[in-house]
Amino acid sequence: MNAFAPAPLAELPTPALLIDRDRLVRNIEEMSALAASAGVRLRPHFKASKCLDVARLQLDHGAIGFTCATAAEVTALLEAGIRDLVWAHQPVGPAKVDFAVRAGVPVAVDSVEVARPLAEAARAAGRRQPYLIEVDTGLGRAGVAPEDALALAAELAALPSLELRGVLTHEGHLMTYLGDRPGMDKAGTLVGEVLAGVAAELRAAGHPCEIVSVGSTPGATTAPFVPGVTEARAGTYVFYDSNQVALGTAGLSRTALTVLTRVVSTPRGGVAIVDAGLKAMSSDASVNGSGFGLVVDRPSLTFAKANEEHGYLTGEGVDALRVGDLLRILPNHGCGVVNMWSRAHVVEGDTAVARWPITGRH
Amino acid sequence: MNAFAPAPLAELPTPALLIDRDRLVRNIEEMSALAASAGVRLRPHFKASKCLDVARLQLDHGAIGFTCATAAEVTALLEAGIRDLVWAHQPVGPAKVDFAVRAGVPVAVDSVEVARPLAEAARAAGRRQPYLIEVDTGLGRAGVAPEDALALAAELAALPSLELRGVLTHEGHLMTYLGDRPGMDKAGTLVGEVLAGVAAELRAAGHPCEIVSVGSTPGATTAPFVPGVTEARAGTYVFYDSNQVALGTAGLSRTALTVLTRVVSTPRGGVAIVDAGLKAMSSDASVNGSGFGLVVDRPSLTFAKANEEHGYLTGEGVDALRVGDLLRILPNHGCGVVNMWSRAHVVEGDTAVARWPITGRH
Known part of the structure; x- marks a missing residue:
């Protein structure tokens, strides 16, 4: 349903946000092909478009679902009937914990402090809350250090209302490799290797680890190609921007x-x-x-x-x-x-x- | 109508934007008192809150109406029945010109190039479009130079579908006087003097100039107090912020x-x-x-x-x-x-x- 009558750009009120449809579709096609060639599932980050029309194009081209940063993004997609989501954020505080459990969407956990209230809320609701362990592979933001992931998994396994689905990382530090594409690509590969290594370690200790998820546009040509990585969560690629051009990830x-x-x-x-x-x-x-x-x-x-x-x-x-x-x-x-x-x-x-x-x- | 059930802050999902009601009301009261003591009308900038509930408090405390930056702000206020507005922006391009004429809201004009399409649209609609001449009193953004204002007024007077209401300026350059309150206050007074001087010059040449409007929170204690200034358009004062604290305009x-x-x-x-x-x-x-x-x-x-x-x-x-x-x-x-x-x-x-x-x- 599109009640908008086509109009020359000169007739639009300014400022106006414009999406070039042909380029958008081409970007979506190319990233889907890239993920397919890496043999991973593509779960794009919804934050990059916040637009259900873009999301539907991504699904049409093979995305399995979406990554979200906020409860509002999760809600927008659920209300549109798009249900295979990962909320790549620690839900902290009673309102967000309750939301996570009600939504039943896998969330990111990087500490026992995040896990406990979530486990308690899930238990009270008679549910098992799916989660992924967030691993810091170099960004220096949230996430457990790779060498501490196994110990965390062991602690969390003692909380039966939580259900481990896998591991995820956001290799946002690749944005710092301005003018150094070889360095960026090497760092991207290392991200995949570190995360796949953590996953192997978890599995060897008996923990389930179905999802091994990397996520960024600058890393999309490297990290998902590492054996053992199962999922890519790039987002910015739908539109790119002048920063991505400067980094060399797109012309x-x-x-x-x-x-x-x-x-x-x-x-x-x-x-x-x-x-x-x-x-x-x-x-x-x-x-x-x-x-x-x-x-x-x-x-x-x-x-x-x-x-x-x-x-x-x-x-x-x-x-x-x-x-x-x-x-x-x-x-x-x-x-x-x-x-x-x-x-x-x-x-x-x-x-x-x-x-x-x-x-x-x- | 407020369907919101009061809740402790700890129950809100985070992040959340908070407005301290007591401080808001006090800020509004104080700015209204300041404008009254300067003997000017207060037409706050709506951009600072974009909130009709805040706007109604401002009206309750004596604001005569609002200043807007965008058509969306104008629309929001008109739809709420708040009609005494100034759109302090050059409406350029057919969509914004049409909107301005339909809304009948006074707009800012600083060139013949802005004025002509506006005059033509007003003429075609059988209306007179009210406007204010925007004068650059030091910000270095839009606005005619003070010494060129009279010549512009003379040119615009040849467009009978336009109706001059007065002059306005935005003394945003006061934000640069960090750590120099005396300098900021001196510059604020100069803004008022320059604008009042332009208004006097216009009137002496036979142009109507009912409104002489200055606008900023850092200048609110100086520019409106200059004789001849009739209106103040401060906005940020409803909430202040850490930049205003750094400037010394609020504790x-x-x-x-x-x-x-x-x-x-x-x-x-x-x-x-x-x-x-x-x-x-x-x-x-x-x-x-x-x-x-x-x-x-x-x-x-x-x-x-x-x-x-x-x-x-x-x-x-x-x-x-x-x-x-x-x-x-x-x-x-x-x-x-x-x-x-x-x-x-x-x-x-x-x-x-x-x-x-x-x-x-x-």
């Missing part, structure tokens, strides 16, 4: 998400003011260190500064811009930008052909 | 907006991971240069780093934190944080007493 021609904006003021030489600011672009940082996005097809321009609803463009050629000019901005961080919007316009060429809701925001 | 005891979060992992010494990340706090920068907010009542802790749904706390005392501990984070930039949320919980002490929707986001 500009793969980027599928832009913000449409207009020049609204050219108050003096050297600067043009556009109507896309922090609330359109997010303040999420560029891995290159500065700026709020790349001006599509205008590489000499710099999106140097932004206030809430204004952007400042500078650089060679800026004085040729006129009030009313339409520009498209490739964001630094697609996941952060999607989260600023309640809807996206789907474009084919210069025509908006559909409008898709964004859901599950805070 | 910590005035800050009314926090994010409730829980420790979800203490994977190793020296760091605690909480469930408030960039999508709870925004990435908006601290005027002090780093960090994602202040940990309330724990000044030795630093919110050093954040990913999308995770925050990293470091600093003295961090190793005493335990999984499940509840913390409140005072954001860098309240306006940016409100924009990350679809609802806020209103708290009295440690009890959530209401839940208010946030509206008009992109």
Whole structure:
């Protein structure tokens, strides 16, 4: 059901979030093919699109289900009838523990402190709560150290209302290998090896470990290819972004998400003011260190500064811009930008052909 | 109508956006009193709360209406029956021009290029479109230079379907006077003097100039007190934030907006991971240069780093934190944080007493 009448981009109110349909579909096809060639199941992270229309395309192309970061994302997918989910987050506090047990979705556990209230709530509800042990393979965020995973599994096995499904890791530290693709790929392979090693150790000690799950777009070409890894959870690949381009995980021609904006003021030489600011672009940082996005097809321009609803463009050629000019901005961080919007316009060429809701925001 | 059952903070799912009701009301009362003592009308910026419940409190305390940044904010207020609005933004492009004319809300104009399509649309609709000339008094964003305002007014007067209501400026450059309150106050007074001077010049040339409108929280104690200024448009004051505290415009005891979060992992010494990340706090920068907010009542802790749904706390005392501990984070930039949320919980002490929707986001 699409009540949206196709319209030229010039007729859209600005700013507007745009999804290039052809590029999106191609990205989804390619990641599905990559996961298939690695022999792993693909469970994309929903946070990257927060869009059920995108999620359905991913399912159509072979994704087995989704990874979620928040209860709101889990809820959005469950309400859409999409039930094979992993909530890759420690549910802490009574409200989130209750939600996890009611939803029955596997969650991440990295400590006995996280596990105990969950086990108690599951026991009280007469259920077994599925979980995965989160392993820190280098990001330095949550997750048990690889060498401590077996001891944790042994402790958690004493809680009969919990049901171990496997292990997961998020290799977000690959984002730090800017300008070092060989280093990034080596680190990605190591992630897979470490996690598969933990899984083997757990199984050898008699623990079930069906799922061995890695997850990131920069690691998608390496970690899932390690023998023993069973699942990949990349997310950003649906749209990519300028940070992924800088990292070399995708070329500009793969980027599928832009913000449409207009020049609204050219108050003096050297600067043009556009109507896309922090609330359109997010303040999420560029891995290159500065700026709020790349001006599509205008590489000499710099999106140097932004206030809430204004952007400042500078650089060679800026004085040729006129009030009313339409520009498209490739964001630094697609996941952060999607989260600023309640809807996206789907474009084919210069025509908006559909409008898709964004859901599950805070 | 409030279907929300009061609950202790410990029962809320985290992260959660909290508004301290007593502080909010006090902030609103104080700003209303300040505007009254300056002899100006108060037209708060709606962007700072995007919350109709807050807006109604502001109206109850004497605000004459609201300032908006976006069509979505204008729409939210109009649909709530709040009609005395200024859209402090250049409406550029056919969709926004049409919206402005249909809404009949005064808009900002700083060039003939902005004015002409607006005049044409108003003429076609058989209406006169009200507008204010935006003057740049130092921010260096949009706005005509003060010395060029009269010439612009003369050009625009040739467009009979436009109706000049006055002049407005946003003295956002006051945010740069960190650690220099005397400099900030001097600059704020200068803003008022420059704008009142432009208004006098326009009137002397026969142009109507009923509204002379300044707008910012850091300038609220200075610019509106300049003779000739008629209106103040501060916004951030409803909640304040750590940036306003750093600037000295409010003490910590005035800050009314926090994010409730829980420790979800203490994977190793020296760091605690909480469930408030960039999508709870925004990435908006601290005027002090780093960090994602202040940990309330724990000044030795630093919110050093954040990913999308995770925050990293470091600093003295961090190793005493335990999984499940509840913390409140005072954001860098309240306006940016409100924009990350679809609802806020209103708290009295440690009890959530209401839940208010946030509206008009992109």
